[in-house]
Amino acid sequence: MLREIEKVIVENGPRWEVPFFPPRNLYFTKTGGSKKNPTAQPVVFLLFDQNGAAPRWVVKVSRSSATISMLTKEYENLLYFYHRLSPSFRSSIPKPLLSREDPERFLFVETGLKGKSLPALVQPEAGIAHQKEIGKMMESVLAWLLQFQAETQEGTVEITDDWIEEEVRKPIEQYRSLYPTDPSEERFLKDHLQGWAAWRRAAIPLTGHHGDFWTGNMLTDGHSISICDWSFSQKKGWPFDDLFFFLSSLPVGMDDGNPLLSFENLFFKEHWFHRQIRNIMARFFFQWKLSPRLFSQWFPLFLVKLSIRESGQYHLHALRNPLWRERLLLLIRNQSRLMEI
DSSP, X not given: OHHHHHHHHHHHGGGTOSOOOOSSSEEEEEEEOOSSXXXXXXXXXXXXXXXXXXXXXXXXXXXXXXXXXXXXXXXXXXXXXXXXXXXXXXXXXXXXXXXXXXXXXXXXXXXXXXXXXXXXXXXXXXXXXXXXXXXXXXXXXXXXXXXXXXXXXXXXXXXXXXXXXIIIIHHHHHHHHHSOOOHHHHHHHHHHHHHXXXXXXXXXXXXXXXXXXXXXXXXXXXXXXEEOOOTTOEEEEOHHHHHHHHHHHSOBSOSSOOHHXXXXXXXXXXXXXXXXXXXXXXXXXXXXXXXXXXXXXXXXXXXXXXXXXXXXXXXHHOOXXXXXXXXXXXXXXXXXXXXXX
């Protein structure tokens, strides 16, 4: 069956045209890519059984040099993680099935994941029932992330002057080259860089990194969660970044669809969910035998690096809203109100 699907998509899919007809009793939907703008991102096909509610297979294909390398890396990392994880945990990520490459195209097929979307919207003024639902969701996400990181950890890296130069100073200089900075921003970046001196000799773990860890890429069966879309994954990364990404992307009291307001509601305002996140964050840092006070240094660095990554996505994803930089600027303007762990 997979060979038939591969043949059909190789012969038809890269024309970016709809419809094409998978073999036997299957139907498909296309979730990404555009005939008018084929370099925007890989085209993604979800293939379903006629009576199935979840995709049986997911096929990703690109014919653009801008996205072939991205798609190749995603497949290689997914293959690595699938064989690195324990057998019982592998079912929580897609299984890579096959890949095909030629000079102008890359294609791979992975299994689909079952489940339904997580309850995403957090209402700070809601009652006990909502608080319990969100608390259960947060515990499931934290449990998955900690197990994934524990099973993919490869040692630690000590914070030294060389580490600060490479992991902090260089990103700050790159950030400055990408964005015009005002005096308050410059003062903050200078103080932030100097603040790392107090953390020399701290040991930071290296773990697997998903890179796009938010509720849109999570499914649940009511007990555990599964994670899809590994296009920004890394075999080695910092464990805090996936947690920070997840929290920063949560809609919190977001009635008008404003993600910046949601970010402010979570990290700068006092309510039950704010307190719950402080507790989760402290547990996360203690899990890695690190002081939770490191949050005040690592979180701004995370925002700097996401602002850099975001600037490189403008062509790839046609983004015109530098949201991660706006989050960093909000932190700079309101640093006295930032959540303390």
